[in-house]
Amino acid sequence: xSLSDVRxxxxxxxxxxxxxxxxxxxxxxxxFTLRQPGFMSSFNLFAxxxxxxxxxxxxxxxxxxxxxxxxxxxxxxxxxxxxMLSGYLMQGLGLPVPVAFxxxxxxxxxxxxxxxxxxxxxxxxxxxxxxxxxSLFSGAMLILTRAEPINGLPPLVTAxxxxxxxxxxxxxxxxxxxxxxxxxxxYRYSVAGKEMLAAGANARAAAISGIPVERAIIMSHVLSGxxxxxxxxxxxxxxGAAMPAVGGEDWLLPSFLGPVLGxxxxxxxxxxxxxxxxxAALVTIIRSGLLVLNIGNFWLQLFLGLFLLAAVLAQRYRxxxxxxxx
Amino acid sequence: MNALRRVITTEWAGLAAIFVLGCAVxxxxxxxxxxxxxxxVLLRSACVGLLVAFSQMIVLAVGQMNLAVxxxxxxxxxxxxxMLELLGLPLPVAIVLALAIGVAGGLVNxxxxxxxxxxxxxxxxxxxxxxxxxxxxxxxxxxxxxxxPEFVTFGDSRLGFIPALLWPPLIVAPLLALFLYRIxxxxxxxxxxxxxxxxxxxxxxxxAMIVVAHAISGGLAGLAAVLAVSQLxxxxxxxxxxxxxISFAGPIIGGTSLNGGxxxxxxxxxxxxxxxxxxxxxxxxxxxxxxxxxxxxALVLVTVGxxxxxxxxxxxx
Numbered sequence: 001x002s003l004s005d006v007r008x009x010x011x012x013x014x015x016x017x018x019x020x021x022x023x024x025x026x027x028x029x030x031x032f033t034l035r036q037p038g039f040m041s042s043f044n045l046f047a048x049x050x051x052x053x054x055x056x057x058x059x060x061x062x063x064x065x066x067x068x069x070x071x072x073x074x075x076x077x078x079x080x081x082x083x084m085l086s087g088y089l090m091q092g093l094g095l096p097v098p099v100a101f102x103x104x105x106x107x108x109x110x111x112x113x114x115x116x117x118x119x120x121x122x123x124x125x126x127x128x129x130x131x132x133x134x135s136l137f138s139g140a141m142l143i144l145t146r147a148e149p150i151n152g153l154p155p156l157v158t159a160x161x162x163x164x165x166x167x168x169x170x171x172x173x174x175x176x177x178x179x180x181x182x183x184x185x186x187y188r189y190s191v192a193g194k195e196m197l198a199a200g201a202n203a204r205a206a207a208i209s210g211i212p213v214e215r216a217i218i219m220s221h222v223l224s225g226x227x228x229x230x231x232x233x234x235x236x237x238x239x240g241a242a243m244p245a246v247g248g249e250d251w252l253l254p255s256f257l258g259p260v261l262g263x264x265x266x267x268x269x270x271x272x273x274x275x276x277x278x279x280a281a282l283v284t285i286i287r288s289g290l291l292v293l294n295i296g297n298f299w300l301q302l303f304l305g306l307f308l309l310a311a312v313l314a315q316r317y318r319x320x321x322x323x324x325x326x
Numbered sequence: 327m328n329a330l331r332r333v334i335t336t337e338w339a340g341l342a343a344i345f346v347l348g349c350a351v352x353x354x355x356x357x358x359x360x361x362x363x364x365x366x367v368l369l370r371s372a373c374v375g376l377l378v379a380f381s382q383m384i385v386l387a388v389g390q391m392n393l394a395v396x397x398x399x400x401x402x403x404x405x406x407x408x409m410l411e412l413l414g415l416p417l418p419v420a421i422v423l424a425l426a427i428g429v430a431g432g433l434v435n436x437x438x439x440x441x442x443x444x445x446x447x448x449x450x451x452x453x454x455x456x457x458x459x460x461x462x463x464x465x466x467x468x469x470x471x472x473x474x475p476e477f478v479t480f481g482d483s484r485l486g487f488i489p490a491l492l493w494p495p496l497i498v499a500p501l502l503a504l505f506l507y508r509i510x511x512x513x514x515x516x517x518x519x520x521x522x523x524x525x526x527x528x529x530x531x532x533x534a535m536i537v538v539a540h541a542i543s544g545g546l547a548g549l550a551a552v553l554a555v556s557q558l559x560x561x562x563x564x565x566x567x568x569x570x571x572i573s574f575a576g577p578i579i580g581g582t583s584l585n586g587g588x589x590x591x592x593x594x595x596x597x598x599x600x601x602x603x604x605x606x607x608x609x610x611x612x613x614x615x616x617x618x619x620x621x622x623x624a625l626v627l628v629t630v631g632x633x634x635x636x637x638x639x640x641x642x643x
Contacts, residue, residue: 139619
């Protein structure tokens with residue numbers, strides 16, 4: 001039995017949550033627009049697109065690790081480390097923007113590699129390792145930066161942040177869609193991507209079939225680190241400064257919301273790139289809608305928590321009903 | 327000799343040695359370490375952490391995890407403050423109600439986990455977010471200051487070097503030991519953590535034990551929150567926001583198994599004391615407070631690495 005045979009039934013079954021998500025998103029958009037027409041204004045759409053880009057990439061960063069059956073609690077810490085390094089390289093060393101961004105992503109990958117290497121070598125579960133490493137990474141970042149923001153970035157950074165393609169689309173959103181496309185192709189067509197999924201579905205079976213499970217797990221963490229770095233850089237571009245308060249534990253919930261709402265299984269072995277995109281879109285729309293309707297940002301956290309609960313319950317019970325029908 | 331070997335090979339012996347050694351080195355380096363006041367400060371900073379660690383430990387015992395410990399603590403703290411300031415309830419009533427709210431929050435976590443069979447990680451991540459949301463929605467991030475002065479004085483009072491705040495965790499610890507090792511429900515809880523399937527075959531309901539563990543965890547988080555209010559002198563909405571790492575670090579460094587079925591109460595207590603010692607020493611040495619965060623992460627990684635290494639070596643022998 002080849003890998004694609006294993007995947008096929010799952011794929012057909014898991015289209016449904018994405019349609020459900022899309023329906024919820026459309027309904028929410030209509031409700032918010034009826035209550036407050038400004039919701040669909042080009043200004044708000046641009047702002048939403050910009051924050052959507054960050055939410056989606058944070059979700060991807062968690063998704064790639066969930067695919068191998070692990071989890072990464074240090075997404076936010078890796079993100080903020082990349083943010084501060086890029087700021088230092090641009091302001092402190094005066095490196096050109098692309099070089100600084102590239103080196104920041106290399107750091108993201110390296111920190112991810114550290115996570116993956118520690119998990120594989122120690123055999124300790126990814127939850128504990130990344131919980132500890134997240135404290136380690138943010139601690140080191142705070143020691144080195146003294147928690148001071150880096151404000152004097154080159155004007156090019158702010159220019160990218162406020163640039164509007166066709167007067168409405170943020171370049172960050174385009175970058176996100178390209179990353180999403182890349183991940184889709186990676187999991188659907190590349191050997192490395194399929195190996196990661198196989199390692200997540202059943203590590204022992206994969207190892208017996210000759211798949212380098214340990215390498216797949218390390219690679220998934222490297223990828224996760226790079227994606228966390230991309231999300232961090234998107235925030236740098238949006239804010240126009242490198243802030244030490246970015247990321248951290250604030251990214252923990254959104255990182256799980258996107259993939260889990262989108263139907264990525266926590267147990268590993270299956271990812272849905274489109275689902276993660278839609279899941280993150282739902283989060284962004286709720287956040288923006290509450291803001292536009294002047295419902296305090298304070299209640300946002302409650303809504304996000306309840307949505308996550310509702311989504312996992314819905315998936316759970318659909319699964320049970322689906323099994324009964326068979 | 328045999329008794330000595332048994333003491334040395336227990337998982338908390340290493341921690342006790344580290345603690346004593348750490349104290350000796352600190353006393354040598356800083357004359358202000360072994361003062362009555364500094365020992366009081368050290369112990370007082372450990373009180374809330376001890377209860378937070380117990381709150382996570384009891385859920386780990388049943389083979390689950392609780393990411394909502396801090397969020398629930400924060401919610402209990404502000405509701406406790408609101409009961410005192412806005413409703414003007416007498417202190418004992420407010421304390422009892424605060425603990426009840428903690429248990430109720432724990433019951434929600436437990437019932438959701440047990441009834442749905444969904445991964446406890448996701449359930450408590452979501453419920454934690456909801457608890458924090460209610461907390462922020464009620465307080466708009468502003469603390470309640472109307473705490474009775476005698477309760478704040480209690481938080482500062484001490485008997486020699488022993489802070490009054492240390493009594494609640496010191497009373498809770500033997501009660502937990504009694505529950506887990508001598509009471510039927512507690513032993514069943516550990517049995518479910520050790521092997522849920524085997525426990526179910528012997529007639530124990532894993533779901534019920536998960537609910538019990540979460541209820542106790544919620545009550546302990548509530549107690550920790552009440553202590554934190556007394557310690558800080560105000561019901562601040564940020565209470566609990568930094569509990570996640572310490573809640574896991576205490577039990578894990580102390581030798582509690584993440585897979586469930588085995589806890590070390592003494593180990594957890596020593597681990598929290600060692601963490602407080604590190605914080606205390608770094609403060610005395612006037613080091614950047616950010617080093618605490620770094621050191622805590624490193625400590626957890628080193629301990630799990632060592633435990634793993636020991637397990638591998640034991641398996642080979």
